[in-house]
Amino acid sequence: MSARRAWLTPFWIGLAVVAGLYLAFLVALIGSAATYTTPHQIWESIGSPEIRYSIGLSLVTCTASALLSLLLAVPVGYLLSRGRFRGKALLDTALDIPIVLPPMVVGLCLLIFFQTSAGKFIDRVVPFTYTVFGVLLAQFVIGAAFAVRTMRGVFDHLSSRPEDVAMTLGCSRGQAVWLVTLPATQRGMFAAFSIAWARSLGEFGPILVFAGATRMKTEVLSTSVFLELTVGRLEASLAVSLLMVALALVVLVAVRLMGEKL
Amino acid sequence: MIQLDSIAWRAGSFRLENVSFTVPSGRYAVLMGRTGCGKTTLIEIICGLRTPRAGRVIIAGRDVTHEPPAARGIGYVPQDGALFPTFTVREQIGFALRLRKRPADEIAGRVASLADELGVAHLLDRLPQNLSGGERQRVALGRALAAKPKVLLLDEPLSALDEELRDDLAALLKRVQREHGITALHITHSRAESAALADVVFRLSDGRVCEVPSVADEPEDFDGSEAPRVPQP
Numbered sequence: 257m258s259a260r261r262a263w264l265t266p267f268w269i270g271l272a273v274v275a276g277l278y279l280a281f282l283v284a285l286i287g288s289a290a291t292y293t294t295p296h297q298i299w300e301s302i303g304s305p306e307i308r309y310s311i312g313l314s315l316v317t318c319t320a321s322a323l324l325s326l327l328l329a330v331p332v333g334y335l336l337s338r339g340r341f342r343g344k345a346l347l348d349t350a351l352d353i354p355i356v357l358p359p360m361v362v363g364l365c366l367l368i369f370f371q372t373s374a375g376k377f378i379d380r381v382v383p384f385t386y387t388v389f390g391v392l393l394a395q396f397v398i399g400a401a402f403a404v405r406t407m408r409g410v411f412d413h414l415s416s417r418p419e420d421v422a423m424t425l426g427c428s429r430g431q432a433v434w435l436v437t438l439p440a441t442q443r444g445m446f447a448a449f450s451i452a453w454a455r456s457l458g459e460f461g462p463i464l465v466f467a468g469a470t471r472m473k474t475e476v477l478s479t480s481v482f483l484e485l486t487v488g489r490l491e492a493s494l495a496v497s498l499l500m501v502a503l504a505l506v507v508l509v510a511v512r513l514m515g516e517k518l
Numbered sequence: 519m520i521q522l523d524s525i526a527w528r529a530g531s532f533r534l535e536n537v538s539f540t541v542p543s544g545r546y547a548v549l550m551g552r553t554g555c556g557k558t559t560l561i562e563i564i565c566g567l568r569t570p571r572a573g574r575v576i577i578a579g580r581d582v583t584h585e586p587p588a589a590r591g592i593g594y595v596p597q598d599g600a601l602f603p604t605f606t607v608r609e610q611i612g613f614a615l616r617l618r619k620r621p622a623d624e625i626a627g628r629v630a631s632l633a634d635e636l637g638v639a640h641l642l643d644r645l646p647q648n649l650s651g652g653e654r655q656r657v658a659l660g661r662a663l664a665a666k667p668k669v670l671l672l673d674e675p676l677s678a679l680d681e682e683l684r685d686d687l688a689a690l691l692k693r694v695q696r697e698h699g700i701t702a703l704h705i706t707h708s709r710a711e712s713a714a715l716a717d718v719v720f721r722l723s724d725g726r727v728c729e730v731p732s733v734a735d736e737p738e739d740f741d742g743s744e745a746p747r748v749p750q751p
Contacts, residue, residue, distance in 0.1 A: 415600065417596050417598070418601065420562075420565070420567050420587075420596070421594055421596065421600050422613070423567070423586070423587040423588055424565050424566070424587045424592050424594040424662075425588070425613055425661070425662075425664075426617040426665065427588060427617060428586070428588065431617075436605075439603075439604040440602075440603040440604050442604075
């Protein structure tokens with residue numbers, strides 16, 4: 257039996273059918289949305305000042321929150337991967353809280369925290385509640401959790417031996433990490449940044465609850481979809497959705513091209 | 519000289535107790551023992567990568583037990599070379615001197631002479647992923663020797679190589695150790711490697727180290743794997 261015929265068993269054909277049906281469903285979902293409207297309508301919707309503001313704010317806040325997430329994820333991911341300390345399992349679990357909490361609850365927790373005396377003090381220095389900084393913080397809370405997970409995996413897969421050798425050659429631990437380990441994690445850092453960016457782009461619940469959905473102020477792409485839908489402008493809502501799909505696909509392809517997985 | 523004095527170490531049920539031995543200056547010592555008996559732990563204690571529960575580590579007459587790895591004046595070659603993934607061969611060999619802020623021409627000269635000596639002069643601009651196993655070990659050796667350490671610690675440097683390369687590299691190790699007048703501690707589970715290289719042989723078993731008067735007294739390869747053929751250099 258040829259190698260090709262060996263695959264043509266009911267078992268493998270069954271698996272291929274399941275995978276094929278799921279893929280067809282995904283393609284049908286995006287395809288039907290893409291063909292529901294015309295390029296002219298999409299262009300017109302995206303050209304409105306509100307949506308243009310929303311695109312700009314989304315790009316700026318997603319990039320800023322992904323950078324902040326990476327700044328947190330590199331040291332915390334390293335600590336979780338290489339550190340041996342009491343309470344590590346607890347810290348590991350606690351850092352997953354933003355991932356498992358319902359998004360609306362994250363928003364509500366942020367809102368309530370900024371009603372406490374510590375929160376009010378912070379709010380007086382940098383106003384977060386119902387501001388652009390609130391959008392950024394809501395995105396950061398979720399994006400950082402995913403970035404930390406990714407960076408931990410990156411450090412787990414990287415041998416600590418070169419770092420040990422660097423220390424015997426004259427480095428402190430910090431120098432060894434900076435000079436030897438971090439340059440080897442560039443692809444992983446790009447993946448962590450991209451994941452945080454993509455999560456921030458899709459963030460909706462916490463932003464709506466904590467930063468509001470004020471046009472030309474705290475409106476980002478996900479809130480645009482919601483606002484346009486609530487006022488019955490399906491085409492505009494769809495146009496923004498397709499833009500978000502395109503951005504998400506770009507991130508997915510870029511990360512895959514770098515040889516990493518989301 | 520490398521001296522361990524009453525070293526104790528424990529992790530879970532694994533322990534090293536009262537480990538003491540001395541490698542005299544300028545000698546090539548081989549430490550033998552079964553896989554998993556704690557040879558690597560012992561070399562990591564000498565490097566300063568692990569802290570013993572008790573005892574002292576003395577290198578070149580200086581008690582370095584509480585000193586960081588960077589201050590111990592050692593060269594370390596791990597099993598797989600552990601080259602820095604993003605460094606070229608030139609950068610790997612020059613790394614220790616660059617850390618010490620030596621002038622660029624001095625670094626270039628030292629890199630060139632070590633690369634010549636170790637037969638990697640034609641590989642200076644390559645990254646580790648483009649090197650063979652034997653080339654990696656040669657580069658790792660050059661990187662360890664660059665800052666002229668007093669002692670060289672080799673953790674099964676030949677075990678990942680095929681037989682022919684193993685013979686070549688064993689001969690190179692012995693020659694380099696002699697020419698640099700360096701004190702070497704080489705860990706292995708191979709009796710043939712030990713016979714080819716050792717001036718003095720130690721054996722680690724059941725958490726203790728004892729000197730073996732002659733390699734011939736050692737049982738055949740501890741792992742039960744075939745002993746490699748290593749010629750006398």
